[in-house]
Amino acid sequence: xxxxxxxxxxxxxxxxxxxxxxxxxxxxxxxxxxxxxxxxxxxxxxxxxxxxxxxxxxxxxxxxxxxxxxxxxxxxxxxxxxxxxxxxxxxxxxxxxxxxxxxxxxxxxxxxxxxxxxxxxxxxxxxxxxxxxxxxxxxxxxxxxxxxxxxxxxxxxxxxxxxxxxxxxxxxxxxxxxxxxxxxxxxxxxxxxxxxxxxxxxxxxxxxxxxxxxxxxxxxxxxxxxxxxxxxxxxxxxxxxxxxxxxxxxxxxxxxxxxxxxxxxxxxxxxxxxxxxxxxxxxxxxxxxxxxxxxxxxxxxxxxxxxxxxxxxxxxxxxxxxxx
Amino acid sequence: xxxxxxxxxxxxxxxxxxxxxxxxxxxxxxxxxxxxxxxxxxxxxxxxxxxxxxxxxxxxxxxxxxxxxxxxxxxxxxxxxxxxxxxxxxxxxxxxxxxxxxxxxxxxxxxxxxxxxxxxxxxxxxxxxxxxxxxxxxxxxxxxxxxxxxxxxxxxxxxxxxxxxxxxxxxxxxxxxxxxxxxxxxxxxxxxxxxxxxxxxxxxxxxxxxxxxxxxxxxxxxxxxxxxxxxxxxxxxxxxxxxxxxxxxxxxxxxxxxxxxxxxxxxxxxxxxxxxxxxxxxxxxxxxxxxxxxxxxxxxxxxxxxxxxxxxxxxxxxxxxxxx
Numbered sequence: 001x002x003x004x005x006x007x008x009x010x011x012x013x014x015x016x017x018x019x020x021x022x023x024x025x026x027x028x029x030x031x032x033x034x035x036x037x038x039x040x041x042x043x044x045x046x047x048x049x050x051x052x053x054x055x056x057x058x059x060x061x062x063x064x065x066x067x068x069x070x071x072x073x074x075x076x077x078x079x080x081x082x083x084x085x086x087x088x089x090x091x092x093x094x095x096x097x098x099x100x101x102x103x104x105x106x107x108x109x110x111x112x113x114x115x116x117x118x119x120x121x122x123x124x125x126x127x128x129x130x131x132x133x134x135x136x137x138x139x140x141x142x143x144x145x146x147x148x149x150x151x152x153x154x155x156x157x158x159x160x161x162x163x164x165x166x167x168x169x170x171x172x173x174x175x176x177x178x179x180x181x182x183x184x185x186x187x188x189x190x191x192x193x194x195x196x197x198x199x200x201x202x203x204x205x206x207x208x209x210x211x212x213x214x215x216x217x218x219x220x221x222x223x224x225x226x227x228x229x230x231x232x233x234x235x236x237x238x239x240x241x242x243x244x245x246x247x248x249x250x251x252x253x254x255x256x257x258x259x260x261x262x263x264x265x266x267x268x269x270x271x272x273x274x275x276x277x278x279x280x281x282x283x284x285x286x287x288x289x290x291x292x293x294x295x296x297x298x299x300x301x302x303x304x305x306x307x308x309x310x311x312x313x314x315x316x317x318x319x320x321x322x323x324x
Numbered sequence: 325x326x327x328x329x330x331x332x333x334x335x336x337x338x339x340x341x342x343x344x345x346x347x348x349x350x351x352x353x354x355x356x357x358x359x360x361x362x363x364x365x366x367x368x369x370x371x372x373x374x375x376x377x378x379x380x381x382x383x384x385x386x387x388x389x390x391x392x393x394x395x396x397x398x399x400x401x402x403x404x405x406x407x408x409x410x411x412x413x414x415x416x417x418x419x420x421x422x423x424x425x426x427x428x429x430x431x432x433x434x435x436x437x438x439x440x441x442x443x444x445x446x447x448x449x450x451x452x453x454x455x456x457x458x459x460x461x462x463x464x465x466x467x468x469x470x471x472x473x474x475x476x477x478x479x480x481x482x483x484x485x486x487x488x489x490x491x492x493x494x495x496x497x498x499x500x501x502x503x504x505x506x507x508x509x510x511x512x513x514x515x516x517x518x519x520x521x522x523x524x525x526x527x528x529x530x531x532x533x534x535x536x537x538x539x540x541x542x543x544x545x546x547x548x549x550x551x552x553x554x555x556x557x558x559x560x561x562x563x564x565x566x567x568x569x570x571x572x573x574x575x576x577x578x579x580x581x582x583x584x585x586x587x588x589x590x591x592x593x594x595x596x597x598x599x600x601x602x603x604x605x606x607x608x609x610x611x612x613x614x615x616x617x618x619x620x621x622x623x624x625x626x627x628x629x630x631x632x633x634x635x636x637x638x639x640x641x642x643x644x645x646x647x648x
Contacts, residue, residue, distance in 0.1 A: 008639040027469040078432060082425040101406040101472070104428060108402060108435065109465040115439060116458045117449065126451050127443065134440045141433040148425070 001308065004315055007048045007058065008041055014062045015069070018117075030094045030106040031113075032282075034073045037091045043176045044069045048313065050194050053308045061183040064129060065122035068176040071114035071133070075140055077107035082148065111137075121183060136175035143167030149175050150234050154254075158239050160204065170202025174184030186302075193298040200295035204320045207288040210235040215281050216270060226268035232257040236287070237280050244278045292320045325632065328639055331372045331382065332365055333644040338386045339393070341365035342441075354430040355437075358397045361415045367497055368393045371504035373639065374518050377632045378508030385507040387444035388453060392500040395457070399464055401431035406472065435461075437587050445507060448606075453503050460499035467492030474558050482563050485528065494526025510626075517622040521636075524551045524619035528644045531612040538596060550592035556581040560611070561604050568602045616644045 002010070010224045015035065021026040044065035051061040079085075080093040081103050087093065095103035114133065121129050146164040177198035180193040213228040213263070214237060228235050242250050253274050261267050274282060295316060299309055326334070339359065344352040368389035375385040403409075404417040405427050411417065419427035436455065445453050468487040474480045501522035505515040538554040538561060550560050562581070566574050577598050585591050599605060619640060623633055 004404060021549060024466055024469045024473060026473060027466060078428055082430060104402055104405060104466060105468060105472075108432075109462060111432065112461040112465065115454065116462070119454050119458060123451060126454065127447060130439065130443050130450065130454065134436060134443060137436040138433060138440070141429060141436065142348060142351060144429060145348045148429075149350060285442060 001052060001056070001312065002058070003311060004045055004049065007052070008045050010058065011041055011044045011048060011062070011065055011069075014066060018066060022199055025096065026102065026111055030077075030098050030102055031110055033097065034077060034088075034094055034106075034110075035070070037089050039073075039089060041069060043072055043173055044261065046173060046198065046315070047176040047180035048178040050186075050198075051184035052180075053194070053304055053312065054181060054184030054186045054190070058184075059124055061180050063117045063181060064179045065176075067114045067117040067133065068172065068179070070110050070117065071137065072112065072126050072172060074107045074110035074114065077103045077110065079144060082144070085191075088099060111183055119160075121179075125182055132175045132179055136171050137169060139167040139171040143169070143171070156234050156239060158236070158243060160235065161236060165206040166199065166203055169206050170199045173202040174198035190302050190304070193302045196314075197295045197298040200291045201316055201319065204288045204291035204295065207236055207284060207291065208320055210237055211284050211288065214268075226264070229268050229271045230261055230264055236284050237275055240280050240283055241274055241278050244280075245274070249274055249277065288320065292316065325376060325380070325635060326382070327367055327635060328373065331376070332369050333394075334382070334391055335368045335372060335386070338390060342390060344437075350426065351430055351433055354401075354422050354426055355434055357421065358401060358412075358418055358430075358434075359394070361412060361413050365393060365609060370497060370522065370639070371500040374501040374504030374510075374522075376396055376504075377506035377518070377626065377628055377636065378505060378510045378514070382508075384446055384503050387441045387506060388503045389500075391438045391441040391457065392496065392503070394434050394441065395461065396496060398431045398434035398438065399468070401434065406468070409480045412496065419605045440460055445503075449506055450463045452506060456499045456503055456506075457482055460495050463491045463495040466560055469494070480558050480563060481565060482560070485558065485560060485563050488538075490523065490528040493530050494523045497526040498522035514628070516625050517626045521622040521640075524615045524622065525640055525643065528612045528615035530560065531608060531615065532644055534561055535605060535612065537609050538599065550588070553592050553595045554585055554588055561587055561599055562609050564604050564607055565598055565602050568604075569598070573598055586643065612644065 001085065019035070020031045021089060022028055028309050047065045047068055048058045048061055059163055076088060077094050080088055081100055083093050085093050086096050091097075092165060093103070094106065098106075106186075114137075115130075118129055118133055119126060143166075146160070147168055150164065174195045175198075177193035178191050181194040186194065208277055210228065212225075213235070215224065216225055218225045228237075238253065241253055245253065253271065256274075258269060296313065299316070331477065343359070344355045346352055367463065371389045371392055372382045372385055375382050381427060393433070400412060401418050404412055405419050405424055409417050410420050415421075417427070418430065422430075438461075439454075442453055443455055467488055467490075471492055474485075474488065498519045499522075502515050502519035505518040510518065534550075534552065537547065537559070538550060540549055542549045552561075567578055569577065580591060580598075582593055620637065623636060623640070626633065
């Protein structure tokens, strides 16, 4: 069994061996650019980890791992255009560094290459893997659409929000891990538990991201704390407050989110005060914990010896820090 | 055997049965819009026709036919953004009717649905069909990139141009027909002849389009004659003239293409005069004819009784009108 770091190294070597060094350069150079500026490679690593739960040899899962990493980066190219984002992982986004047409077309070809690498997986699994990638990819597009719809909607519910983050974020992690498990030789039932583990970890991770964006330690968080508040994002924290708050407080929060920000730190203070008044951090952490527990229950249910689950369990606890 | 019109009717019914009537509406309504505004449905019809050469029953080929039609329309959505086109088949383009983000995301989900429908093809062929769609789709993206590169290049050769139109246009027709043949039960060798027929017909069709854009009968052509000249497009006619012309004439053509157009009909006249001076229409028609002959030779080589090829041969002659 190889640990997470070793699996990441194996993946990075495969990524390098398969870099896009072909013509036309205008199409493929941006692909290499976005793939080379890093990220934690969470999806391919967890795909390989899922494979390894069932089989020591993970080489057969490398093409699928590359497929999900390319797919994820394709979504970044197009999402960054839609969100008008200038920076990604501290570097200029593709449509900033090149132009929008380049980001569209290079993104398109990346999506196709995701299918191309998927097709290099073991032959007897192609149909199953193709169906998973199709389902995941459709989910991701629908999630992005719901996310954009939410920006202009005044009536987003917690349930709709959880549904959106499941589609936009969790479904790709879930599908990646299901693919890994199947390539490792998992039964349909075990692969489903792996998929559910991935989905629940993905949702827990997004909830944690919502919490840390407002309550995180600025030293550790990496992004600027309070960014979601400044951008008026309808996170779990906001939606839960609107659900629980007295009318006056809810209207106060809505007003804060609709008024142009003149003093950012003042706005962050005021919104945080409302969150605190309704104990929102604690509620959000409990919700996150429920998803983590559900994920771990699915891990427990997988029919392999417990030793083979250690890496995955450790990673879950590393990704999601229980604080209650 | 069913004729082209009957096959188109069968396809249109299948398209209607599979329309995108699901949520989120913001994502899928533009998909229905672009799929409903028509077009000749050439690719799915020729896929079904290729299937029918080998098998009377074409129902098994309908999902693949829908896949290539959805894929083609996805390319229209994204190409129209890149080309900043306002109209498509006489109606507003998706990014004009909705917005650019919608055209990007709805295009993305269409590409995924192409793979989704492809996966509903006969199970034992999925891997082969997937490889064809991947190869085709990569070719189409590369063709679009070369087409954009050519706009700013002064050194495009005839060979590069033919390569570009093969990728941007012919490869999808070729791949569609190859898929149809395989689903019909064609041998690998016959499927390759069908693919080559589709490729050569596709290139001939594009060359004919270049010719008609300048020399066509305004009554019959549908588009405004001379549009390519006004847009300074580097068509076969232009590139061949630059190849053959005396230095002074070539420089004259280059100058005409680089100067802002003040008098369109005057410019069309002058460029046409240069074409005529070098007998370019005739040369282009001969080139088109060579591709048509090559296509028909591939059709002849297919190992089925000649009766089964009649519809395809008639269609080839209907699409490409020999005039010499």
